[in-house]
Amino acid sequence: MKNTQSTGLSTGLYWFRHDLRLDDQPALARLAACTDRVILVYCIDPHWFIPDAFGCSRMGIHRQQFIYESLIDLNRQLEGYHQNLLVVVGEPVSQLMTLIQQYDVTVLGFGEHPGFEERDQIDKIKQHIPDLTTISAHNNSLFEPEVLPFSISEMPDKFSPFRKKIEKHLNPLKSIARPVAIPPPPAELIQTDWQGLPLHHGSASSFNGGETAGRKQLHHYFFESQGIADYKSTRNGLEGWHYSSKFSAWLASGCLSVKYVVSELHKFEKQVTANESTYWLYFELLWREFFWWLQRKHGRDWFTYGGLQHSSTAAPKAGDALHNWQNGTTANAHINACMRQLNATGYMSNRGRQWVASYLINELRQDWRYGAAYFEQQLIDYDVGANWGNWQYLAGVGSDPRGLRQFNIARQAAMYDPQDSFRKLWAG
Numbered sequence: 475m476k477n478t479q480s481t482g483l484s485t486g487l488y489w490f491r492h493d494l495r496l497d498d499q500p501a502l503a504r505l506a507a508c509t510d511r512v513i514l515v516y517c518i519d520p521h522w523f524i525p526d527a528f529g530c531s532r533m534g535i536h537r538q539q540f541i542y543e544s545l546i547d548l549n550r551q552l553e554g555y556h557q558n559l560l561v562v563v564g565e566p567v568s569q570l571m572t573l574i575q576q577y578d579v580t581v582l583g584f585g586e587h588p589g590f591e592e593r594d595q596i597d598k599i600k601q602h603i604p605d606l607t608t609i610s611a612h613n614n615s616l617f618e619p620e621v622l623p624f625s626i627s628e629m630p631d632k633f634s635p636f637r638k639k640i641e642k643h644l645n646p647l648k649s650i651a652r653p654v655a656i657p658p659p660p661a662e663l664i665q666t667d668w669q670g671l672p673l674h675h676g677s678a679s680s681f682n683g684g685e686t687a688g689r690k691q692l693h694h695y696f697f698e699s700q701g702i703a704d705y706k707s708t709r710n711g712l713e714g715w716h717y718s719s720k721f722s723a724w725l726a727s728g729c730l731s732v733k734y735v736v737s738e739l740h741k742f743e744k745q746v747t748a749n750e751s752t753y754w755l756y757f758e759l760l761w762r763e764f765f766w767w768l769q770r771k772h773g774r775d776w777f778t779y780g781g782l783q784h785s786s787t788a789a790p791k792a793g794d795a796l797h798n799w800q801n802g803t804t805a806n807a808h809i810n811a812c813m814r815q816l817n818a819t820g821y822m823s824n825r826g827r828q829w830v831a832s833y834l835i836n837e838l839r840q841d842w843r844y845g846a847a848y849f850e851q852q853l854i855d856y857d858v859g860a861n862w863g864n865w866q867y868l869a870g871v872g873s874d875p876r877g878l879r880q881f882n883i884a885r886q887a888a889m890y891d892p893q894d895s896f897r898k899l900w901a902g
Protein backbone atom coordinates (compact mmCIF):
# COMPACT_ATOMS: atom_id res chain seq x y z
CA MET A 475 0.00 0.00 0.00
CA LYS A 476 1.02 3.59 -0.58
CA ASN A 477 3.04 5.26 2.19
CA THR A 478 2.19 8.65 3.61
CA GLN A 479 4.59 11.47 2.81
CA SER A 480 5.16 12.59 6.39
CA THR A 481 5.62 9.38 8.44
CA GLY A 482 6.37 6.61 5.98
CA LEU A 483 3.48 4.65 7.51
CA SER A 484 0.38 3.67 5.56
CA THR A 485 -2.92 4.57 7.18
CA GLY A 486 -6.22 2.78 6.70
CA LEU A 487 -9.68 3.86 7.84
CA TYR A 488 -12.51 1.44 8.51
CA TRP A 489 -15.96 3.00 8.41
CA PHE A 490 -18.47 1.13 10.60
CA ARG A 491 -22.06 1.67 9.43
CA HIS A 492 -24.58 -1.16 9.86
CA ASP A 493 -21.91 -3.61 11.05
CA LEU A 494 -21.18 -2.80 14.71
CA ARG A 495 -19.13 -5.90 15.51
CA LEU A 496 -15.68 -7.47 15.13
CA ASP A 497 -16.78 -10.99 14.23
CA ASP A 498 -17.15 -11.83 10.51
CA GLN A 499 -15.60 -8.63 9.19
CA PRO A 500 -13.62 -9.65 6.08
CA ALA A 501 -12.93 -6.08 4.91
CA LEU A 502 -11.67 -5.01 8.34
CA ALA A 503 -9.40 -8.07 8.51
CA ARG A 504 -7.95 -7.29 5.08
CA LEU A 505 -7.48 -3.62 5.91
CA ALA A 506 -5.74 -4.54 9.17
CA ALA A 507 -3.38 -6.85 7.29
CA CYS A 508 -2.22 -4.29 4.73
CA THR A 509 -1.78 -1.04 6.70
CA ASP A 510 0.49 0.20 9.52
CA ARG A 511 -2.08 2.38 11.28
CA VAL A 512 -5.86 2.08 11.36
CA ILE A 513 -8.56 4.59 12.23
CA LEU A 514 -11.91 3.02 13.22
CA VAL A 515 -14.81 5.40 12.71
CA TYR A 516 -18.57 5.65 13.20
CA CYS A 517 -20.51 8.76 12.07
CA ILE A 518 -23.62 10.14 13.69
CA ASP A 519 -25.50 12.10 11.05
CA PRO A 520 -27.44 15.08 12.51
CA HIS A 521 -30.04 14.55 9.76
CA TRP A 522 -31.20 11.45 11.62
CA PHE A 523 -32.85 13.72 14.18
CA ILE A 524 -34.60 16.18 11.87
CA PRO A 525 -38.21 15.47 10.74
CA ASP A 526 -38.41 14.30 7.12
CA ALA A 527 -41.13 14.79 4.47
CA PHE A 528 -43.38 12.43 6.48
CA GLY A 529 -42.90 14.39 9.71
CA CYS A 530 -40.77 11.66 11.31
CA SER A 531 -37.13 11.64 12.29
CA ARG A 532 -34.94 8.86 10.94
CA MET A 533 -33.99 7.56 14.38
CA GLY A 534 -36.08 7.76 17.53
CA ILE A 535 -34.93 7.24 21.11
CA HIS A 536 -35.16 3.45 21.22
CA ARG A 537 -32.73 2.89 18.35
CA GLN A 538 -30.53 5.75 19.54
CA GLN A 539 -30.09 3.96 22.84
CA PHE A 540 -29.43 0.64 21.13
CA ILE A 541 -26.80 2.19 18.87
CA TYR A 542 -25.18 4.02 21.80
CA GLU A 543 -24.85 0.75 23.72
CA SER A 544 -23.51 -0.97 20.60
CA LEU A 545 -20.82 1.68 20.15
CA ILE A 546 -19.77 1.39 23.79
CA ASP A 547 -19.55 -2.38 23.45
CA LEU A 548 -17.53 -2.11 20.23
CA ASN A 549 -15.13 0.36 21.84
CA ARG A 550 -14.72 -1.90 24.87
CA GLN A 551 -13.83 -4.83 22.61
CA LEU A 552 -11.38 -2.66 20.66
CA GLU A 553 -9.52 -1.80 23.84
CA GLY A 554 -8.37 -5.44 23.83
CA TYR A 555 -6.64 -4.62 20.53
CA HIS A 556 -5.10 -1.40 21.93
CA GLN A 557 -7.47 0.41 19.61
CA ASN A 558 -10.48 2.65 20.06
CA LEU A 559 -13.51 3.81 18.16
CA LEU A 560 -13.68 7.36 16.92
CA VAL A 561 -17.30 8.55 16.86
CA VAL A 562 -17.78 11.79 14.92
CA VAL A 563 -20.91 13.88 14.54
CA GLY A 564 -21.69 15.45 11.16
CA GLU A 565 -22.65 14.74 7.57
CA PRO A 566 -20.85 11.39 6.99
CA VAL A 567 -19.27 12.00 3.58
CA SER A 568 -17.71 15.31 4.59
CA GLN A 569 -16.61 13.88 7.97
CA LEU A 570 -14.94 10.96 6.24
CA MET A 571 -13.25 13.18 3.63
CA THR A 572 -11.86 15.42 6.37
CA LEU A 573 -10.39 12.46 8.27
CA ILE A 574 -8.98 10.95 5.08
CA GLN A 575 -7.19 14.18 4.26
CA GLN A 576 -6.15 15.02 7.81
CA TYR A 577 -4.50 11.64 8.46
CA ASP A 578 -3.25 10.85 4.95
CA VAL A 579 -5.51 7.82 4.69
CA THR A 580 -4.79 5.73 1.60
CA VAL A 581 -7.13 2.77 2.14
CA LEU A 582 -10.82 2.91 3.06
CA GLY A 583 -12.57 -0.21 4.36
CA PHE A 584 -16.34 -0.65 4.72
CA GLY A 585 -19.19 -3.14 4.59
CA GLU A 586 -21.23 -3.10 1.36
CA HIS A 587 -24.88 -2.18 1.86
CA PRO A 588 -27.55 -2.28 -0.88
CA GLY A 589 -29.40 0.77 0.53
CA PHE A 590 -29.83 3.69 -1.85
CA GLU A 591 -28.22 6.23 0.49
CA GLU A 592 -25.50 3.90 1.68
CA ARG A 593 -24.33 3.29 -1.91
CA ASP A 594 -24.57 6.97 -2.73
CA GLN A 595 -22.25 7.85 0.19
CA ILE A 596 -19.56 5.47 -1.05
CA ASP A 597 -19.94 6.71 -4.65
CA LYS A 598 -19.46 10.30 -3.49
CA ILE A 599 -16.27 9.50 -1.56
CA LYS A 600 -14.86 7.59 -4.54
CA GLN A 601 -15.71 10.49 -6.86
CA HIS A 602 -14.02 13.04 -4.62
CA ILE A 603 -10.89 10.95 -3.97
CA PRO A 604 -10.43 8.77 -7.06
CA ASP A 605 -7.01 7.42 -6.04
CA LEU A 606 -8.24 6.14 -2.66
CA THR A 607 -7.94 2.34 -2.42
CA THR A 608 -11.13 0.71 -1.14
CA ILE A 609 -11.59 -2.66 0.53
CA SER A 610 -15.15 -3.81 1.03
CA ALA A 611 -17.16 -6.96 1.74
CA HIS A 612 -20.80 -8.04 1.88
CA ASN A 613 -20.88 -8.55 5.61
CA ASN A 614 -24.62 -8.33 6.40
CA SER A 615 -26.15 -10.84 3.99
CA LEU A 616 -26.05 -14.61 3.62
CA PHE A 617 -24.89 -14.41 0.03
CA GLU A 618 -22.92 -12.12 -2.24
CA PRO A 619 -24.20 -10.90 -5.61
CA GLU A 620 -21.46 -12.89 -7.36
CA VAL A 621 -22.77 -16.22 -6.08
CA LEU A 622 -26.51 -15.59 -6.52
CA PRO A 623 -28.05 -17.75 -9.26
CA PHE A 624 -29.27 -14.57 -11.05
CA SER A 625 -28.01 -11.05 -11.54
CA ILE A 626 -29.53 -8.47 -9.16
CA SER A 627 -31.24 -6.72 -12.08
CA GLU A 628 -32.92 -10.01 -13.04
CA MET A 629 -33.75 -11.33 -9.60
CA PRO A 630 -37.39 -12.41 -9.11
CA ASP A 631 -39.69 -9.72 -7.65
CA LYS A 632 -41.61 -12.42 -5.76
CA PHE A 633 -40.32 -14.31 -2.75
CA SER A 634 -41.17 -17.92 -3.73
CA PRO A 635 -39.14 -18.11 -6.96
CA PHE A 636 -36.29 -16.30 -5.17
CA ARG A 637 -36.32 -18.78 -2.28
CA LYS A 638 -36.63 -21.85 -4.48
CA LYS A 639 -33.66 -20.86 -6.62
CA ILE A 640 -31.55 -20.06 -3.56
CA GLU A 641 -32.46 -23.29 -1.80
CA LYS A 642 -31.72 -25.34 -4.89
CA HIS A 643 -28.36 -23.80 -5.70
CA LEU A 644 -26.74 -22.30 -2.61
CA ASN A 645 -25.52 -22.85 0.91
CA PRO A 646 -24.98 -19.72 3.01
CA LEU A 647 -21.43 -18.44 2.94
CA LYS A 648 -19.27 -19.08 6.01
CA SER A 649 -18.63 -16.40 8.61
CA ILE A 650 -14.99 -15.62 9.42
CA ALA A 651 -13.31 -15.22 12.81
CA ARG A 652 -12.52 -11.78 14.26
CA PRO A 653 -9.14 -10.25 13.36
CA VAL A 654 -6.18 -11.50 15.41
CA ALA A 655 -4.63 -8.03 15.51
CA ILE A 656 -5.48 -4.52 14.35
CA PRO A 657 -2.68 -1.96 13.85
CA PRO A 658 -2.79 1.01 16.25
CA PRO A 659 -4.39 4.37 15.42
CA PRO A 660 -2.21 7.39 14.57
CA ALA A 661 -0.82 8.74 17.86
CA GLU A 662 -2.26 12.19 17.17
CA LEU A 663 -5.81 10.93 16.46
CA ILE A 664 -8.57 12.97 18.10
CA GLN A 665 -10.57 11.13 20.78
CA THR A 666 -14.30 10.47 20.99
CA ASP A 667 -16.28 12.78 23.24
CA TRP A 668 -18.50 10.00 24.62
CA GLN A 669 -20.37 12.31 27.00
CA GLY A 670 -21.21 14.73 24.21
CA LEU A 671 -22.70 12.23 21.74
CA PRO A 672 -26.23 13.26 20.70
CA LEU A 673 -27.72 9.79 21.26
CA HIS A 674 -30.40 9.17 23.84
CA HIS A 675 -29.35 6.60 26.44
CA GLY A 676 -29.99 5.67 30.03
CA SER A 677 -33.52 4.22 29.93
CA ALA A 678 -34.31 0.54 30.53
CA SER A 679 -34.95 -1.62 27.47
CA SER A 680 -35.26 -5.37 26.94
CA PHE A 681 -32.81 -5.08 24.06
CA ASN A 682 -29.22 -4.33 25.05
CA GLY A 683 -27.22 -3.06 22.12
CA GLY A 684 -23.88 -4.53 21.10
CA GLU A 685 -22.22 -7.62 19.73
CA THR A 686 -21.73 -9.10 23.20
CA ALA A 687 -25.45 -8.89 24.03
CA GLY A 688 -26.41 -10.12 20.53
CA ARG A 689 -24.26 -13.24 20.83
CA LYS A 690 -25.66 -13.83 24.32
CA GLN A 691 -29.22 -13.72 22.97
CA LEU A 692 -28.26 -16.08 20.13
CA HIS A 693 -26.76 -18.56 22.57
CA HIS A 694 -29.76 -18.22 24.89
CA TYR A 695 -32.40 -18.76 22.20
CA PHE A 696 -30.59 -21.68 20.56
CA PHE A 697 -28.77 -23.52 23.32
CA GLU A 698 -30.13 -22.44 26.75
CA SER A 699 -33.89 -22.00 26.35
CA GLN A 700 -33.90 -23.93 23.05
CA GLY A 701 -36.85 -21.75 22.05
CA ILE A 702 -35.79 -22.36 18.46
CA ALA A 703 -37.05 -25.95 18.66
CA ASP A 704 -40.68 -24.68 18.80
CA TYR A 705 -40.28 -21.50 16.78
CA LYS A 706 -42.78 -22.43 14.06
CA SER A 707 -45.63 -22.81 16.53
CA THR A 708 -44.73 -19.85 18.79
CA ARG A 709 -43.62 -17.23 16.23
CA ASN A 710 -47.03 -15.56 15.92
CA GLY A 711 -47.04 -14.44 19.55
CA LEU A 712 -47.77 -10.82 20.45
CA GLU A 713 -46.08 -10.26 23.81
CA GLY A 714 -43.00 -11.56 25.65
CA TRP A 715 -39.39 -12.43 24.96
CA HIS A 716 -39.55 -16.14 24.07
CA TYR A 717 -42.03 -16.58 21.22
CA SER A 718 -39.53 -15.48 18.55
CA SER A 719 -35.76 -15.06 18.31
CA LYS A 720 -35.59 -11.26 18.84
CA PHE A 721 -32.48 -11.26 16.65
CA SER A 722 -33.79 -8.41 14.46
CA ALA A 723 -32.25 -5.44 16.30
CA TRP A 724 -28.79 -7.04 16.39
CA LEU A 725 -29.07 -8.08 12.75
CA ALA A 726 -30.21 -4.63 11.61
CA SER A 727 -27.31 -2.85 13.32
CA GLY A 728 -24.91 -5.60 12.30
CA CYS A 729 -24.05 -6.51 15.91
CA LEU A 730 -24.79 -10.07 14.78
CA SER A 731 -23.57 -11.48 11.49
CA VAL A 732 -26.41 -13.27 9.70
CA LYS A 733 -23.88 -15.83 8.41
CA TYR A 734 -22.89 -16.54 12.01
CA VAL A 735 -26.58 -16.94 13.00
CA VAL A 736 -27.03 -19.57 10.30
CA SER A 737 -23.81 -21.39 11.21
CA GLU A 738 -25.01 -21.60 14.85
CA LEU A 739 -28.43 -22.77 13.62
CA HIS A 740 -26.72 -25.60 11.73
CA LYS A 741 -24.74 -26.42 14.86
CA PHE A 742 -28.01 -26.65 16.81
CA GLU A 743 -29.48 -28.88 14.10
CA LYS A 744 -26.48 -31.22 14.36
CA GLN A 745 -26.20 -31.27 18.14
CA VAL A 746 -29.84 -31.03 19.28
CA THR A 747 -32.55 -31.34 16.65
CA ALA A 748 -33.39 -30.39 13.10
CA ASN A 749 -37.12 -29.90 12.58
CA GLU A 750 -39.74 -27.68 10.92
CA SER A 751 -38.96 -24.88 13.38
CA THR A 752 -35.24 -24.76 12.68
CA TYR A 753 -36.01 -24.73 8.96
CA TRP A 754 -38.55 -21.94 9.50
CA LEU A 755 -36.04 -19.60 11.06
CA TYR A 756 -33.86 -20.06 7.99
CA PHE A 757 -36.97 -19.43 5.86
CA GLU A 758 -37.52 -16.10 7.66
CA LEU A 759 -33.88 -15.17 7.19
CA LEU A 760 -34.41 -15.77 3.48
CA TRP A 761 -37.21 -13.17 3.62
CA ARG A 762 -34.67 -10.78 5.06
CA GLU A 763 -32.24 -11.71 2.29
CA PHE A 764 -34.95 -11.26 -0.36
CA PHE A 765 -35.75 -7.69 0.70
CA TRP A 766 -32.03 -7.00 1.15
CA TRP A 767 -31.32 -7.59 -2.54
CA LEU A 768 -34.69 -6.43 -3.88
CA GLN A 769 -34.04 -2.88 -2.63
CA ARG A 770 -30.75 -2.98 -4.58
CA LYS A 771 -32.68 -3.84 -7.73
CA HIS A 772 -35.33 -1.13 -7.32
CA GLY A 773 -33.33 1.83 -5.96
CA ARG A 774 -35.54 4.90 -5.50
CA ASP A 775 -38.76 2.96 -6.24
CA TRP A 776 -38.34 1.39 -2.81
CA PHE A 777 -39.71 4.64 -1.36
CA THR A 778 -42.34 5.72 -3.91
CA TYR A 779 -46.11 5.45 -3.35
CA GLY A 780 -46.52 3.32 -6.49
CA GLY A 781 -43.72 1.04 -5.27
CA LEU A 782 -41.92 -1.42 -7.42
CA GLN A 783 -45.16 -2.07 -9.35
CA HIS A 784 -45.21 1.60 -10.43
CA SER A 785 -48.89 1.83 -9.51
CA SER A 786 -50.25 5.17 -10.77
CA THR A 787 -52.92 5.69 -8.06
CA ALA A 788 -52.59 9.13 -6.41
CA ALA A 789 -51.40 9.13 -2.78
CA PRO A 790 -54.03 10.26 -0.23
CA LYS A 791 -53.25 13.31 1.93
CA ALA A 792 -52.25 12.65 5.54
CA GLY A 793 -55.05 13.38 8.03
CA ASP A 794 -55.83 13.22 11.78
CA ALA A 795 -56.33 9.48 11.47
CA LEU A 796 -52.57 9.15 11.05
CA HIS A 797 -51.89 10.78 14.42
CA ASN A 798 -54.47 8.58 16.13
CA TRP A 799 -52.76 5.56 14.62
CA GLN A 800 -49.32 6.76 15.73
CA ASN A 801 -50.49 7.52 19.25
CA GLY A 802 -52.56 4.37 19.71
CA THR A 803 -55.88 6.22 19.95
CA THR A 804 -57.83 4.72 17.04
CA ALA A 805 -61.27 3.07 17.32
CA ASN A 806 -59.63 -0.36 17.47
CA ALA A 807 -58.21 -1.47 20.84
CA HIS A 808 -55.90 -4.13 19.40
CA ILE A 809 -54.33 -1.66 16.99
CA ASN A 810 -53.91 0.75 19.89
CA ALA A 811 -52.25 -1.97 21.99
CA CYS A 812 -49.73 -2.69 19.22
CA MET A 813 -48.90 0.99 18.66
CA ARG A 814 -48.52 1.69 22.38
CA GLN A 815 -46.22 -1.31 22.68
CA LEU A 816 -44.14 0.07 19.79
CA ASN A 817 -44.01 3.56 21.26
CA ALA A 818 -43.02 2.29 24.72
CA THR A 819 -40.47 -0.36 23.69
CA GLY A 820 -39.35 0.19 20.09
CA TYR A 821 -40.50 -3.34 19.23
CA MET A 822 -43.69 -4.93 17.90
CA SER A 823 -44.34 -8.56 16.92
CA ASN A 824 -44.46 -9.50 13.25
CA ARG A 825 -48.20 -10.25 13.60
CA GLY A 826 -48.77 -6.82 15.17
CA ARG A 827 -46.80 -5.10 12.41
CA GLN A 828 -49.03 -6.75 9.81
CA TRP A 829 -52.21 -5.70 11.63
CA VAL A 830 -51.29 -2.06 12.11
CA ALA A 831 -50.04 -1.71 8.54
CA SER A 832 -53.24 -3.25 7.15
CA TYR A 833 -55.35 -1.00 9.41
CA LEU A 834 -53.55 2.18 8.37
CA ILE A 835 -53.82 1.35 4.68
CA ASN A 836 -57.28 -0.25 4.45
CA GLU A 837 -59.34 1.12 7.35
CA LEU A 838 -57.81 4.58 7.76
CA ARG A 839 -56.97 4.89 4.05
CA GLN A 840 -53.67 6.64 4.60
CA ASP A 841 -50.53 6.78 2.45
CA TRP A 842 -48.54 3.67 3.49
CA ARG A 843 -45.26 5.61 3.37
CA TYR A 844 -46.30 7.59 6.47
CA GLY A 845 -46.57 4.28 8.29
CA ALA A 846 -43.20 3.10 7.00
CA ALA A 847 -41.56 6.38 8.00
CA TYR A 848 -43.11 6.20 11.48
CA PHE A 849 -41.78 2.65 11.84
CA GLU A 850 -38.36 3.88 10.71
CA GLN A 851 -38.40 6.38 13.54
CA GLN A 852 -39.76 4.06 16.24
CA LEU A 853 -38.36 0.61 15.54
CA ILE A 854 -35.30 -0.56 17.42
CA ASP A 855 -34.70 -3.05 14.57
CA TYR A 856 -35.35 -0.70 11.66
CA ASP A 857 -33.85 -2.03 8.45
CA VAL A 858 -34.40 -0.25 5.15
CA GLY A 859 -34.94 -3.48 3.20
CA ALA A 860 -37.22 -5.31 5.64
CA ASN A 861 -39.24 -2.24 6.61
CA TRP A 862 -40.05 -0.62 3.29
CA GLY A 863 -40.25 -4.02 1.58
CA ASN A 864 -42.86 -5.32 4.05
CA TRP A 865 -44.87 -2.09 3.87
CA GLN A 866 -44.93 -2.15 0.06
CA TYR A 867 -45.93 -5.81 0.20
CA LEU A 868 -48.89 -5.09 2.47
CA ALA A 869 -49.90 -2.00 0.49
CA GLY A 870 -50.18 -4.13 -2.65
CA VAL A 871 -47.49 -2.23 -4.59
CA GLY A 872 -44.55 -4.49 -3.76
CA SER A 873 -43.69 -8.13 -4.07
CA ASP A 874 -46.96 -9.76 -2.94
CA PRO A 875 -48.38 -11.84 -5.80
CA ARG A 876 -51.86 -11.56 -4.21
CA GLY A 877 -52.05 -7.75 -4.21
CA LEU A 878 -53.43 -5.67 -1.32
CA ARG A 879 -53.55 -7.53 2.02
CA GLN A 880 -56.46 -6.75 4.33
CA PHE A 881 -56.47 -8.32 7.78
CA ASN A 882 -59.74 -8.84 9.66
CA ILE A 883 -58.44 -7.53 12.99
CA ALA A 884 -61.36 -8.85 15.08
CA ARG A 885 -60.90 -12.35 13.69
CA GLN A 886 -57.13 -12.15 14.08
CA ALA A 887 -57.44 -10.91 17.68
CA ALA A 888 -59.74 -13.83 18.54
CA MET A 889 -57.10 -16.19 17.13
CA TYR A 890 -53.91 -14.66 18.51
CA ASP A 891 -55.13 -12.91 21.67
CA PRO A 892 -57.97 -15.21 22.77
CA GLN A 893 -57.80 -14.17 26.45
CA ASP A 894 -57.55 -10.48 25.51
CA SER A 895 -54.43 -10.30 27.68
CA PHE A 896 -52.29 -8.43 25.14
CA ARG A 897 -55.02 -5.85 24.57
CA LYS A 898 -55.51 -5.34 28.31
CA LEU A 899 -51.77 -5.02 28.95
CA TRP A 900 -51.27 -2.15 26.50
CA ALA A 901 -54.62 -0.55 25.70
CA GLY A 902 -56.33 -1.08 29.06
Ligand SMILES: Cc1cc2nc3c(=O)[nH]c(=O)nc-3n(C[C@H](O)[C@H](O)[C@H](O)COP(=O)(O)OP(=O)(O)OC[C@H]3O[C@@H](n4cnc5c(N)ncnc54)[C@H](O)[C@@H]3O)c2cc1C
Pocket residue numbers: 709718719720721722723725726755758759761762763765822823824825827828831849853855856857858860861862864865868
Ligand atom coordinates in the same frame (compact mmCIF):
# COMPACT_ATOMS: atom_id res chain seq x y z
C1 LIG B 1 -44.86 -3.62 8.22
C2 LIG B 1 -43.63 -4.40 8.66
C3 LIG B 1 -42.44 -3.73 8.90
C4 LIG B 1 -41.28 -4.44 9.28
N1 LIG B 1 -40.11 -3.75 9.52
C5 LIG B 1 -38.98 -4.44 9.85
C6 LIG B 1 -37.75 -3.77 10.08
O1 LIG B 1 -37.63 -2.55 9.95
N2 LIG B 1 -36.67 -4.51 10.46
C7 LIG B 1 -36.73 -5.89 10.59
O2 LIG B 1 -35.73 -6.51 10.93
N3 LIG B 1 -37.89 -6.54 10.34
C8 LIG B 1 -39.00 -5.88 9.99
N4 LIG B 1 -40.18 -6.56 9.77
C9 LIG B 1 -40.15 -8.04 9.77
C10 LIG B 1 -40.48 -8.74 11.11
O3 LIG B 1 -41.65 -8.22 11.66
C11 LIG B 1 -39.35 -8.61 12.12
O4 LIG B 1 -38.11 -8.99 11.52
C12 LIG B 1 -39.57 -9.52 13.32
O5 LIG B 1 -40.81 -9.25 13.92
C13 LIG B 1 -38.44 -9.28 14.32
O6 LIG B 1 -38.57 -10.09 15.45
P1 LIG B 1 -37.67 -11.39 15.62
O7 LIG B 1 -36.24 -11.08 15.41
O8 LIG B 1 -38.04 -12.02 16.91
O9 LIG B 1 -38.16 -12.28 14.40
P2 LIG B 1 -38.13 -13.85 14.15
O10 LIG B 1 -39.53 -14.26 13.89
O11 LIG B 1 -37.40 -14.56 15.19
O12 LIG B 1 -37.36 -13.97 12.75
C14 LIG B 1 -35.94 -14.13 12.67
C15 LIG B 1 -35.37 -13.09 11.75
O13 LIG B 1 -35.87 -13.27 10.43
C16 LIG B 1 -36.00 -12.01 9.78
N5 LIG B 1 -37.42 -11.79 9.44
C17 LIG B 1 -38.50 -12.34 10.03
N6 LIG B 1 -39.64 -11.95 9.41
C18 LIG B 1 -39.26 -11.14 8.41
C19 LIG B 1 -39.96 -10.41 7.40
N7 LIG B 1 -41.30 -10.45 7.29
N8 LIG B 1 -39.24 -9.65 6.55
C20 LIG B 1 -37.89 -9.59 6.62
N9 LIG B 1 -37.17 -10.25 7.55
C21 LIG B 1 -37.85 -11.02 8.43
C22 LIG B 1 -35.54 -10.96 10.79
O14 LIG B 1 -34.20 -10.68 10.54
C23 LIG B 1 -35.72 -11.67 12.12
O15 LIG B 1 -34.87 -11.19 13.13
C24 LIG B 1 -41.35 -5.86 9.41
C25 LIG B 1 -42.56 -6.52 9.17
C26 LIG B 1 -43.69 -5.80 8.81
C27 LIG B 1 -44.98 -6.55 8.57
